[in-house]
Amino acid sequence: MKTILDTGCHIVAQAAKSAKVDFVSAYPITPQTSVVEEIASMVQRGEIDCRFLPVEGEHSAMAACVAAAATGARTFTATSSQGLLYMHEVLHMASGCRFPIVMANVNRGVFAPWTIWVDHQDSLSQRDTGWLQYYCASLQEVFDTIIQAYKVAEQIKIPIMVNLDGFVLSHCVMAVQIPDQEIIDRFLPTVEPAWRFDPQNPTSYVSVTGPDLYEGFRTSLHQDQLKALDLMVQAAREYQELTGLYHGDLLDLYRCDDANTFVFAMGSMAEELKLSVDILREEGIKIGLIRLRVFRPFPKEAISKVLPEDATVVVLDRNFAFGHEGGILFSELKDALFTRRDNVRLLNQIMGIGGIDLTYQYMAEQVKNLLGL
Amino acid sequence: MATSIKDLPRDEVVMKGHGACAGCPSTLALRIAGKAFGPNAVCVMTPSCTVASLGLIPKAAYDYPILNVCFATAGSSASGIVYAYESLYKKGKLTGEMPTVFTWIGDGGTYDIGLQAISAAAERNDNYIFICYNNEAYSNTGVQRSGATPKFAATTTTPQGKMEDKKNMPLLMLDHQIPYLATASLAYPTDFYDKLVKAKNTRGFKYIEVFAPCCTGWKFPSSDMIRISRMAVTSGAWLLYEAENGKIKFNGPTAKIMEGKVELSPLEDYFSCQGRFASINRAANKEEIIAEAKNKILADIEFMKKRAAF
């Protein structure tokens, strides 16, 4: 284990290197750009044994990753905002192909108007593409999650998006522990892909289906998404055993044990919220934080288990669900808890859109307001 | 030394009973490509007639490993395969001879929606063969105009005939300074075969466009597919050439046309046997239209002569 001090973008590149990816294709976009620059440089310097394909756009970047995965190669890409939106149809293809591509998405608000700063609209708009989604709160978690993502993606054969907040994480420097390569290699064995080009035994992949089979393929993708929950927990635990590094299974819980009030959020703001919780605790509020690490599949059971029957949950959304009350996390959580029919009370606020700075003092204040205190 | 028909390999990648229309040029072209590339090849297809004729899962009509991809991604998908293969072979994760990578794309996926990614792959000189089978329309969706539809041809979106000239895609690709480019015609299958073999043995980005008269879209009897392929060449409507490292060489009847050894066959004959040009026959200014089309062909020939002399 060694410790390095670097930016979020460079840590993403370091994770791709540690995962020993065979193939990277990416297109630069602020604030992801230095991921591309770093990987391209690593390849040119010979620090990573991989081919880097400098495509002309994100649609091509994802297409190239999907096609590369069809050779059996371990593939990686990174994008942000408009780039992710531009990939949209190919994201559906990647999950439909059941290829274990891992992608880092540096969260950024979407056009129009232009913004380069963080919110979660880009990745949450890809909710139904069939991809699994992690959200990170520190650079150590970014590194560890990318490694864990390969483990899970290759086991369940579904692509995974690892999200980190633009600038707040991507451009911030933190100390990150990098496990020994031999440990990562042990954690990430080679897995046979769902399908590969095989001239000796030629088959066609993802051609045309009638209604008789199409629904079955889609259903199995959905069912396997749900199965991924267990694999994500296993991956987090196994990684912890091997490295001692741990950020929670599906959720990162902070001071939840005796709490009756909870803040529910994800991304870097959720890490900041730990300080807000400390302030509110000092004021006598029995409050805890549920930081969502995994948004897809939505860890319904795990969340429900944390909440007592008279719990109040303050959901803080860094996104809009246009035309519907509250943000996307709020809707998801309401939906997840609907069948409980007890006294759980949900409150919601949308904040931090387009990079508005979310300090712990500000969020503590907002939580108090929502609670009517 | 050109290959003779009897020397063509016996490999068949097109299985009997595929779903293409009777007299389909794409499947015939794919048959010849299979002979040229042999079994060690992998293919990318975008939505097109060829995919529609492939058969429904779990059946496939073509005996190649084929990955179906999004419409606009032929260029980048094939690049992804090539780069990934290069990585895996270098690392020793795959061994033996690296397969030939090729795309099988209609004019819609080449001239129009796919152009950006193809241009980028050509600029990078990625090592694969881009094959466009050009049936001069979006045939798979029921024959709408494309960037390859010639002026005056009727399609379902140009029912009175297209008002604009087609773009010159092969020339556009040539100006990407790629190591090998060729146009081909199914009427000259051994010429097509030789070009495919040459492409297979050339490193870098190769572009081959084969003219593919579609009886369904162009409205002619299926039995005339080869005849019309031939007439397109002899009338000058389709020029046969290849370019190694940018140096253009005309082939077959086109070479004789360029040398002035043969006259162009009447364009009227080429138009009159296709229903898509029926409006020309009905037009009051029929002579004028044919003269305009002829002049365009003559101008193209003059331009290509000069281009080849560079």
Add this chain to the structure above:
Amino acid sequence: MANKIYDEKYPVSYPMHGAGGKTGDWRLLTPRIDREKCSKCMLCWVYCPDAVIDRETLEIDYEYCKGCGICARECPRKAIVMIREEE
């Protein structure tokens, strides 16, 4: 040529004859080769979009021949004629 039952998870297809059905049923006119006239130039074989003409024997596989008529049209000796088959 594998003949496998489809995989429920992965949309794989396997090469086989008749992927588009018994396409001989599509045929309106049927090609017949006159062996006396045939010079075995192989043009019919090379021009067949359906690969139904045998390279060795020039036998036509009528189970799949769609009757496009290219072979008859292109035969330099007019050794192939298209005939209307009776039921």
